[in-house]
Amino acid sequence: MSSTLLLALMFVGFITIYKLGRSRSLALATNVGGARYLNSLPFYYGMITVLWAAIPALILLGLWYAFDDAVIQAIVVQHLPAEIREAGNTEIGLVLNKVRLIIDNQFLGEPPEYMTVAAAEINKLTTLSSNLLAALIFLLMSVSASVGYFRIHPQMKARLFVENWFKLALLICSMIAIFTTLGIVLSVLLESIKFFRSVPITEFLFGLEWSPQNAMRADQVVGSSSFGAIPLFAGTLLIAFISMLIAVPVGLMSAIYLADYAPTKVRSTVKPLLEILAGIPTVVYGFFAALTVAPMIRDLAIGMGLDNYMTVTSESALAVGLIMGVMIVPFVSSLSDDVINAVPQSLRDGALALGATKSEVVKQVVIPAALPGIVGGFLLAVSRAIGETMIVVMAAGLAANLTANPLDAVTTVTVQIVTLLTGDQEFDSPKTLAAFALGLMLFVVTLALNYIALHVVKKYREQYE
Amino acid sequence: MTILEATNPVDTAETAAKDTIKMKEADLNEAATESDHKTVGDCFVENPKFSVRDANVYYGDKQAVFDVSLDIGENEVIAMIGPSGCGKSTFLRCLNRMNDTIDICRVEGKIELDGMDIYDSRLDVVPLRARVGMVFQKPNPFPKSIYDNVAYGPKIHGLVSRRVDLDEIVETSLRRAGLWDEVKDRLNQPGTGLSGGQQQRLCIARTIAVSPEVILMDEPCSALDPIATARIEELIAELSENFTICIVTHSMQQAARVSKRTAYFHMGKLMEVNETQKVFTNPDHELTEAYITGRFG
Numbered sequence: 001m002s003s004t005l006l007l008a009l010m011f012v013g014f015i016t017i018y019k020l021g022r023s024r025s026l027a028l029a030t031n032v033g034g035a036r037y038l039n040s041l042p043f044y045y046g047m048i049t050v051l052w053a054a055i056p057a058l059i060l061l062g063l064w065y066a067f068d069d070a071v072i073q074a075i076v077v078q079h080l081p082a083e084i085r086e087a088g089n090t091e092i093g094l095v096l097n098k099v100r101l102i103i104d105n106q107f108l109g110e111p112p113e114y115m116t117v118a119a120a121e122i123n124k125l126t127t128l129s130s131n132l133l134a135a136l137i138f139l140l141m142s143v144s145a146s147v148g149y150f151r152i153h154p155q156m157k158a159r160l161f162v163e164n165w166f167k168l169a170l171l172i173c174s175m176i177a178i179f180t181t182l183g184i185v186l187s188v189l190l191e192s193i194k195f196f197r198s199v200p201i202t203e204f205l206f207g208l209e210w211s212p213q214n215a216m217r218a219d220q221v222v223g224s225s226s227f228g229a230i231p232l233f234a235g236t237l238l239i240a241f242i243s244m245l246i247a248v249p250v251g252l253m254s255a256i257y258l259a260d261y262a263p264t265k266v267r268s269t270v271k272p273l274l275e276i277l278a279g280i281p282t283v284v285y286g287f288f289a290a291l292t293v294a295p296m297i298r299d300l301a302i303g304m305g306l307d308n309y310m311t312v313t314s315e316s317a318l319a320v321g322l323i324m325g326v327m328i329v330p331f332v333s334s335l336s337d338d339v340i341n342a343v344p345q346s347l348r349d350g351a352l353a354l355g356a357t358k359s360e361v362v363k364q365v366v367i368p369a370a371l372p373g374i375v376g377g378f379l380l381a382v383s384r385a386i387g388e389t390m391i392v393v394m395a396a397g398l399a400a401n402l403t404a405n406p407l408d409a410v411t412t413v414t415v416q417i418v419t420l421l422t423g424d425q426e427f428d429s430p431k432t433l434a435a436f437a438l439g440l441m442l443f444v445v446t447l448a449l450n451y452i453a454l455h456v457v458k459k460y461r462e463q464y465e
Numbered sequence: 466m467t468i469l470e471a472t473n474p475v476d477t478a479e480t481a482a483k484d485t486i487k488m489k490e491a492d493l494n495e496a497a498t499e500s501d502h503k504t505v506g507d508c509f510v511e512n513p514k515f516s517v518r519d520a521n522v523y524y525g526d527k528q529a530v531f532d533v534s535l536d537i538g539e540n541e542v543i544a545m546i547g548p549s550g551c552g553k554s555t556f557l558r559c560l561n562r563m564n565d566t567i568d569i570c571r572v573e574g575k576i577e578l579d580g581m582d583i584y585d586s587r588l589d590v591v592p593l594r595a596r597v598g599m600v601f602q603k604p605n606p607f608p609k610s611i612y613d614n615v616a617y618g619p620k621i622h623g624l625v626s627r628r629v630d631l632d633e634i635v636e637t638s639l640r641r642a643g644l645w646d647e648v649k650d651r652l653n654q655p656g657t658g659l660s661g662g663q664q665q666r667l668c669i670a671r672t673i674a675v676s677p678e679v680i681l682m683d684e685p686c687s688a689l690d691p692i693a694t695a696r697i698e699e700l701i702a703e704l705s706e707n708f709t710i711c712i713v714t715h716s717m718q719q720a721a722r723v724s725k726r727t728a729y730f731h732m733g734k735l736m737e738v739n740e741t742q743k744v745f746t747n748p749d750h751e752l753t754e755a756y757i758t759g760r761f762g
Binding site for chain 2: 263264344345346347348349350351352353354355356357360364365368369
């Protein structure tokens with residue numbers, strides 16, 4: 001029995017069990033004077049019966065799926081020829097891979113006899129396993145559902161029981177994100193530790209030069225490689241800074257206009273238009289930055305004669321920063337607009353009634369009251385700017401220059417992570433592992449930024465209500 | 466306390482029942498919707514602070530205030546009463562153009578403050594609102610410190626240049642609002658941390674800190690407990706020596722206690738304006754009588 005069919009049947013089973021439980025509670029209720037004398041609504045008696053049936057069945061299902069492959073494999077390995085079993089785990093693994101190819105009909109040529117036998121055995125065992133599972137599940141479901149069914153009585157606190165289980169489900173959902181983050185951190189951390197075994201952490205943190213080199217083949221001669229992350233973080237911060245320079249004032253002011261000045265008509269047209277900007281894929285922004293804005297900036301800079309004083313390239317941090325800023329504007333404006341709108345009208349009225357002008361109201365009452373939310377929006381915008389990769393790849397280049405010149409080519413942490421991990425190379429070379437160290441650093445930096453900003457907000461917030 | 470006794474609703478209700486022919490609800494409503502109505506009583510005074518003539522207010526297509534003509538005298542306390550939705554708050558908000566904040570609101574007619582048309586298109590509302598302050602139904606202190614709440618108005622109007630002068634204004638205003646003794650040791654704490662009654666007095670202090678000539682109060686006690694209400698009412702009596710006060714209230718006892726004149730609004734129309742004592746003992750209009758005796762509203 002396929003697992004889809006099994007799940008579908010289980011679902012049908014649950015519905016039936018729900019109906020049975022519900023009607024049993026109603027039947028019992030007639031003896032005590034009607035449904036109003038039940039402890040809970042009939043719905044909860046149905047649900048409690050389903051929970052009784054579902055929880056053991058789902059646990060069994062989970063355990064079975066977790067272990068059945070391993071068990072089947074162990075059985076098959078027992079039946080392999082002795083010389084393969086004694087040849088060690090690597091050899092067994094290779095054979096098993098070939099057997100799987102046979103099962104998928106992708107094996108090229110004529111497989112040896114013992115492999116065909118193993119493949120047939122796997123097929124047989126898999127079918128057996130799924131049938132056995134189905135039988136066990138339905139047996140378990142009927143047993144536990146009957147227990148639940150006969151436990152129903154009018155005084156049973158079904159609602160409490162069901163609600164506690166739902167609470168647990170909600171808790172699990174909220175934990176998923178946390179545990180996933182934890183898992184990501186751990187995996188990045190472990191790889192980073194491997195990296196720091198070959199490159200000293202001080203060199204990584206304080207080194208001023210970034211040029212990861214790696215031998216593709218053992219006999220290849222490469223230049224010395226250096227893993228100083230400073231140029232990357234400098235480039236990231238430069239680009240993020242330029243983009244925030246655009247996004248924060250423009251976004252905040254458009255939010256203020258939309259929330260406090262714009263007539264309803266303008267607001268209802270402009271706001272959706274702004275939000276459309278947020279839906280444009282970053283690749284498209286990248287094209288625009290690389291093909292239109294960057295050359296324009298270069299020509300402008302050369303026209304002004306700036307190339308006599310500093311490097312002017314056609315891939316510039318300025319172009320990327322500008323376009324990224326524009327990309328983030330709707331983000332900032334939409335979030336700020338929401339929090340500005342949430343400031344109660346009564347506060348505005350209070351200031352207006354004292355003879356404050358509209359701009360005084362906005363600057364001195366509305367913005368301070370909305371500040372925590374606005375800063376929250378900025379933070380999200382900063383993390384977007386730091387995390388943005390595509391525009392930078394396309395328009396700022398890959399050269400890790402340590403410079404504060406916005407007309408020069410720079411690169412960012414995320415871009416380097418991408419370039420380090422793409423291409424065909426060993427996965428345990430320092431060059432590849434450096435990507436994880438960069439990821440870890442990025443994680444720590446953004447975490448620190450968030451932490452600092454939260455504290456700043458807490459200190460300066462003006463709380464209304 | 467003579468006014469209070471005379472206007473005990475129970476007494477009034479009894480007199481009303483004895484002396485007048487009882488009107489049915491339908492008749493009252495008919496009287497109220499008569500298109501050609503005339504305000505009874507004394508609408509006009511000598512040397513008015515505010516003079517309103519034929520004011521009509523619309524929210525979009527819906528008319529909320531019909532042909533109101535009313536004078537408000539210098540340093541008098543005038544109370545506006547009437548059932549919910551009768552237009553009294555809307556009318557009050559016309560007096561310092563707070564209705565401007567509502568997009569669809571439109572005001573017609575003439576409203577003059579000391580002979581100056583406040584709906585003149587060339588008029589700047591900022592100085593107008595500095596002259597005509599407003600206290601709202603729900604206390605709305607700014608999310609700033611107590612000190613900054615009171616100092617806000619003087620600061621934006623540039624009334625003071627030195628810190629000591631500002632300190633003095635803050636102290637005087639808080640004293641006049643009867644709040645100084647309670648907050649003098651915590652001027653730097655947020656105004657939102659005060660109790661409801663204290664917040665409302667803070668809002669009054671904030672309003673008088675800009676030395677307005679008129680204070681509009683829109684149900685200033687409806688969110689407060691009886692003790693805080695009594696404090697505010699005392700305060701109104703003290704303030705009436707220096708300020709003209711227009712107060713909208715749902716409490717007839719409050720109107721009777723604090724005001725000199727009372728205006729009764731009904732379905733957007735001004736039905737009666739008279740000395741408060743007269744309104745609550747011997748009103749001229751049958752609707753006023755019906756309202757104060759509790760037959761509707």
